[in-house]
Amino acid sequence: MPIRSDEIEGYFRREYGRCVAALVRFLGDIDIAEEAVQEAFAVAVDRWPVTGLPPNPGAWITTTARNRAIDQLRREASRHDRHAQAALLYGHEHPPEEVGKVRDDRLRLIFTCCHPALARTAQVALTLRLLGGLETPQIARAFLVPEATMAQRIVRAKKKIKAAAIPYRVPGDAELPDRLAGVLAVLYLVFNEGHTATGGDSLLRLNLCDEAIRLARVLAELMPDEPEVLGLLALLLLTHSRSGARTAPGQPLVLLPDQDRSLWDQALIAEGQDLVRRCLRRNQPGPYQIQAAIAAVHSAAPTAAQTDWRQILMLYDQLMASAPTAVVALNRAVALAQVEGPQAGLAAMEDLDLASYHPFHVAKAALLRELGRSAEAARAYDAALALTANAAERDFLDQRKRELG
Amino acid sequence: MKQYLLAVHMVEGEEQPSEDEMQQAYKDVDALNAQIQAEGAWVFAGGLHPPETATVVRIRDGEVVTTDGPFAEAKEQLGGFWVIKATDLDEALAWAAKATRACRGPVEVRPFQDDAED
Numbered sequence: 374m375p376i377r378s379d380e381i382e383g384y385f386r387r388e389y390g391r392c393v394a395a396l397v398r399f400l401g402d403i404d405i406a407e408e409a410v411q412e413a414f415a416v417a418v419d420r421w422p423v424t425g426l427p428p429n430p431g432a433w434i435t436t437t438a439r440n441r442a443i444d445q446l447r448r449e450a451s452r453h454d455r456h457a458q459a460a461l462l463y464g465h466e467h468p469p470e471e472v473g474k475v476r477d478d479r480l481r482l483i484f485t486c487c488h489p490a491l492a493r494t495a496q497v498a499l500t501l502r503l504l505g506g507l508e509t510p511q512i513a514r515a516f517l518v519p520e521a522t523m524a525q526r527i528v529r530a531k532k533k534i535k536a537a538a539i540p541y542r543v544p545g546d547a548e549l550p551d552r553l554a555g556v557l558a559v560l561y562l563v564f565n566e567g568h569t570a571t572g573g574d575s576l577l578r579l580n581l582c583d584e585a586i587r588l589a590r591v592l593a594e595l596m597p598d599e600p601e602v603l604g605l606l607a608l609l610l611l612t613h614s615r616s617g618a619r620t621a622p623g624q625p626l627v628l629l630p631d632q633d634r635s636l637w638d639q640a641l642i643a644e645g646q647d648l649v650r651r652c653l654r655r656n657q658p659g660p661y662q663i664q665a666a667i668a669a670v671h672s673a674a675p676t677a678a679q680t681d682w683r684q685i686l687m688l689y690d691q692l693m694a695s696a697p698t699a700v701v702a703l704n705r706a707v708a709l710a711q712v713e714g715p716q717a718g719l720a721a722m723e724d725l726d727l728a729s730y731h732p733f734h735v736a737k738a739a740l741l742r743e744l745g746r747s748a749e750a751a752r753a754y755d756a757a758l759a760l761t762a763n764a765a766e767r768d769f770l771d772q773r774k775r776e777l778g
Numbered sequence: 779m780k781q782y783l784l785a786v787h788m789v790e791g792e793e794q795p796s797e798d799e800m801q802q803a804y805k806d807v808d809a810l811n812a813q814i815q816a817e818g819a820w821v822f823a824g825g826l827h828p829p830e831t832a833t834v835v836r837i838r839d840g841e842v843v844t845t846d847g848p849f850a851e852a853k854e855q856l857g858g859f860w861v862i863k864a865t866d867l868d869e870a871l872a873w874a875a876k877a878t879r880a881c882r883g884p885v886e887v888r889p890f891q892d893d894a895e896d
Contacts, residue, residue, distance in 0.1 A: 490867055537889040538780050540866040548868075 376421050385414050388431040389506025390591075394478035395435045397485075397541060400442055403503065403531050409445075413438035479504065480595045481541050483588075487556040488539045495530035496559050502527055504591070505584050515581050516566065556592065557605050557661060560585050564609050568616070582613055600655045604662030607648035611668035614641035625765030630677035642672045660696040663688050682711035699725050700732075707736050715740040731760035735770065747777045779863045781821060781890040782870040786883045788828075788857035795882055806880035814862060819873065825858035857883060861890075 389410065396406035413434045427433040486499040497516075501507045507515075513523035533539065544552040567581030589606040596602045618632035627633075649669045652662045667688045674680040689705035702725055710718020719740045727733035738753035754774040761767060795803065807825075814820045829848040836843055848855055860877060864870040870887050878885045 488867075490871070536891075537782075537870075537887075538866040540868050544868070 376426050378418060378422075381414070381418055381421055384417070384430050384434075386506045388434055390479055390482070390504035391431050392435045392438060393503055394482040396438055396442065397482060398478050399439055400446075401541075403534065405442055405446075406438075407503070409438040409442035410434065412441050416441075477543070477595070479591060480543050483556055483592065484543055484552060485534060485539055485541050487552070487559045488534075489552070489555055490537065490539055491530050491533065493559070493562070495526055496555070497562055498523060498527050499530050500559050500588065501563065501584060504588060507584070511580075553596075553599060553601065557601060560589050560592070560609075561605060561661075563588070564612070568612060582609075582616065585609060586613060600652045600657045601659040601661050603648050603652050604659060604665045607645045607652065607665035608661055608668055610641045610645035610648070611665060611672055614638040614645065614672060620765070624769075626769040629671065632677075634675065637672065645669060646672065658691065658695070660692060663692045663695070667692075680711070682708055686712050699727050700730065703727060703730075703733055703736060710740055715743040719744070728756075729760065731757040731766075734760070738773070742773075742777065751777050779865060780870075780893055782862055782864055782867075782873075783886075783888045783890065784860040784862060784870070784874050784877050785856055785886045785888065786825075786858045786877070786881050787854045787886060788883055790853045790855065799882070803880065803882050810876055810880045813876075814860070814873065819862045819864060819869075821861040821863055823858070823860040826856060829855040857881075 392410045392413070393403075393406050396409055397403055400406050400409070416437055417430075417434060421427075483500060483504055486503055487496045491499070498512055501512050501515075502509065509524050509527060510520050512527075513520040516523070518526075543549075563581050564585035567583075567585065586606070586609050589602070589609050593602050593606045614637050615629070615632060617638065618634065618636035619627055621627050621633070645665065646669050649662070649665050652658075652665070667685055670681050670684050670688070686705065686708040689701065689708050692701050693705060703722065706718045706721035706725075709721050719737070722733070722737055722740075725733065734753045734757035738750045738757065741747075741750035741753060751774055754770050754777075758767060758770050758774075761770070811820070811823060814823075832848040834845050834847065834849050836845075858881070860873070862870065862873055864873065867887070867889070870889075874885045874887050
């Protein structure tokens with residue numbers, strides 16, 4: 374069966390994380406592992422069009438990469454490189470990898486990439502690079518960072534992993550909740566960066582949403598007993614289900630109540646809602662599960678007017694109990710306004726310390742508008758405009774302000 | 779095994795703990811030192827006199843020059859340190875967590891360039 378080079382490219386992206394993770398375990402070194410996997414893909418590009426696709430492409434690449442790395446280390450071992458010799462020994466002792474172990478390797482790698490000793494920006498970059506198989510220039514473009522800066526960020530993080538001996542393992546039970554929260558935060562950040570672009574090319578950014586969902590799926594598959602992992606995946610799917618309705622011709626940003634719900638992706642909604650139900654049955658609620666449940670209530674409403682705001686308010690109360698942040702309090706106030714009226718919502722926003730958070734001013738403006746307090750509403754839109762650089766959001770705010778008359 | 783420096787940083791101008799609090803800190807550090815030794819992670823440790831007692835020696839124009847005072851005019855100065863053996867950073871961070879509780883100051887963890895002999 375002939376195979377095209379773009380198909381090989383597809384395998385590269387899908388299998389990269391798995392292969393690098395397995396090789397890091399064999400070799401104990403991320404750089405050597407990456408180099409070996411890249412070489413193996415180069416061999417695949419040469420060979421697969423002739424030989425056809427091997428029965429298990431991922432395993433083929435891992436084995437080829439490992440053999441290449443062993444050859445290379447054997448050549449270098451004459452330099453009495455302790456590390457190289459250790460890896461050689463290790464490589465010999467281990468029989469060809471089994472699939473189960475390889476799966477665990479990806480889990481180890483994600484905990485290494487998201488280790489709290491690394492800065493959050495480095496965690497994100499490493500996760501996308503090593504597990505997502507994205508190239509450094511792609512990551513740089515997605516985060517609007519110069520390529521050299523992103524490259525340096527990745528190099529530094531890898532150096533720290535090596536020099537400080539950041540372990541390559543899934544944390545023990547005592548540390549797991551904290552460390553898992555860090556991993557989930559990284560995936561959520563990647564998704565949000567794609568979802569609410571802070572600027573730049575929206576097309577490129579959509580890839581970040583897909584990537585975050587892909588990695589969340591991997592994590593859910595590897596840790597099916599962690600309800601917060603399922604909760605995050607559900608939240609991402611339900612949020613992403615609306616992406617097609619968030620823009621419309623001439624409308625760069627369409628808010629939830631105004632969206633054409635026929636554009637929502639029903640397959641993603643069904644999958645997300647099913648995950649939410651699975652979480653609820655476990656009865657170990659956490660912030661991601663509750664946020665997913667809120668998204669599920671929205672997605673269950675055929676029209677905005679039919680939204681079960683009482684249910685949403687209850688969920689926000691629950692979220693306030695486990696994650697009492699000002700942003701959660703703001704969202705709760707928006708739900709409260711729907712249940713008890715704009716005056717109640719506005720009162721609940723009164724004491725929130727969110728002057729530098731533009732959605733705060735947008736939410737306040739909407740309630741002031743409803744109450745006919747146009748001058749105050751206009752001031753709130755101005756405050757929001759002063760805080761956002763995103764062109765789509767600016768257009769939207771300008772339009773809203775003009776509607777005040 | 780790797781070796782890590784756990785450096786205790788003292789911030790100038792910060793409120794000094796009470797005498798009782800200091801006495802308790804000394805006791806806690808002694809207890810921690812005993813635990814580090816008992817678990818075989820001990821290399822070396824010590825508290826330092828304040829930065830006013832420091833002297834800097836350097837080469838200037840090929841000559842050794844000796845000057846009074848700490849090297850950096852910083853608000854944060856090294857107050858003491860541990861050198862420990864650990865298998866990886868997580869193990870070192872677990873000791874650092876105990877260390878910051880015992881000594882009541884922030885602890886910076888830095889890996890040594892060479893691995894320990896055992």
